[in-house]
Amino acid sequence: MNTVLREILFLLQPLCLVWLLLTAWLLRMLWKRLWRWSLLPVCAWVILTVVTCTALPSWLMAGLESQHELPTMEEMAGADAIICLGGGVEPSFKEPTGMHLMRGADRLATALSMAISGVAPVLVLGGAGYEHEGQYVSEADAVFANLQNYPRLSFEQISLGVCANTRDEALKVADLVEKRGWKKVLLVTSANHMPRAWATFKKAGVPVLPIPCHYMSSFHRVGEVDWLHMPYAGSLELFDSWFHEWIGTRLYQWRGWM
Known part of the structure; x- marks a missing residue:
């Protein structure tokens, strides 16, 4: 029935x-x-x-989603930073955490788990800005504001602020690469977005290693x-x-x- x-x-x-x-x-x-x-x-x-x-x-x-495979731990070894692109979080004034997890939240979960595990010493978050009462609230800032509740986190946290698009994120990271002399950064984003994101970061001069996540196709999920x-x-x-x-x-x- x-x-x-x-x-x-x-x-x-x-x-x-x-x-x-x-x-x-x-x-x-x-x-x-x-x-x-x-x-x-x-x-x-x-x-x-x-x-x-x-x-x-x-x-x-x-x-x-099949254009980039997840690298091995040996390939990720010695990475200078983890770059997590936006699209997984929306700032919220109602949620207890101060952020609303969206469809691409796997990006943030993947990047955080890698940073906590010590894969790289720096976590860089990108993301859009959300207008509220005439001001823009950064997606990345909302995440890092929540992380202040966990003072034992040992990795450095860098917010890219309000980013207009993927290229804007790439240019801001390229500036960090030049200033800090990074040789290898891990790029975390949705598997379907990775081909465009990887090519954009490479064009901007960022030495990226792709870390795809958030697989949406039923061909890449459990079940028939x-x-x-x-x-x-x-x-x-x-x-x-x-x-x-x-x-x-x-x-x-x-x-x-x-």
């Missing part, structure tokens, strides 16, 4: 309901042989079906891959993330940033 109820509730979700209604409308138009009028609905149905009912978004995402399924909002979100990186890469290449 619980399984049946769960399936019914799933079918009533907005995305699934829209897909069912569009399917019914399209079938009715085809039944009445309204070929010309059904062209646009067919296109809409195909796009929606491919993006939300198939494993194509996961397959595309896996292509990005469902090639066909009912409309799922997670597939739409996955495609959006892949498309964001695809557009971002083309834009960075056009601007000469990577």
Whole structure:
């Protein structure tokens, strides 16, 4: 009974309901042989079906996430700093920790665990700024403010402040590399973002070793891959993330940033 109820509730979700209604409308138009009028609905149905009912978004995402492998401990040895890109935390005035963990929080968890384990003596955090009452609150500053509750942490903490984008983070880190003479830094970011981030940091002159995390593709997660399924909002979100990186890469290449 619980399984049946769960399936019914799933079918009533907005995305699934829209897909069912569009399917019914399209079938009715085809039944009445309204070929010309059904062209646009067919296109809409195909796009929606491919993006939300198939494993194509996961397959595309896996292509990005597979470009960089996690290095060995021997390869990471002697690193001067850990660079964690933003996107995993949002400053919060309500959360007890002062920060709200977002979809990319694996970035922060990975970087913190490495810093606490002594992989490198310095942790550098990037991230965006969030406007509040006319002022910008830094994502990195919110994290480090919370870390002050743990005084026994031995690693140095550096905030990049408010960063406009990945290139801005790369340029600020490049300045630190020049001033401190760093020879090897570990770059932590989502696996799908790593190809663009790694190329951008290399172009800026930063000697980076990629540390990918936050794998989103179902091909890189526990469980079987469902090639066909009912409309799922997670597939739409996955495609959006892949498309964001695809557009971002083309834009960075056009601007000469990577």
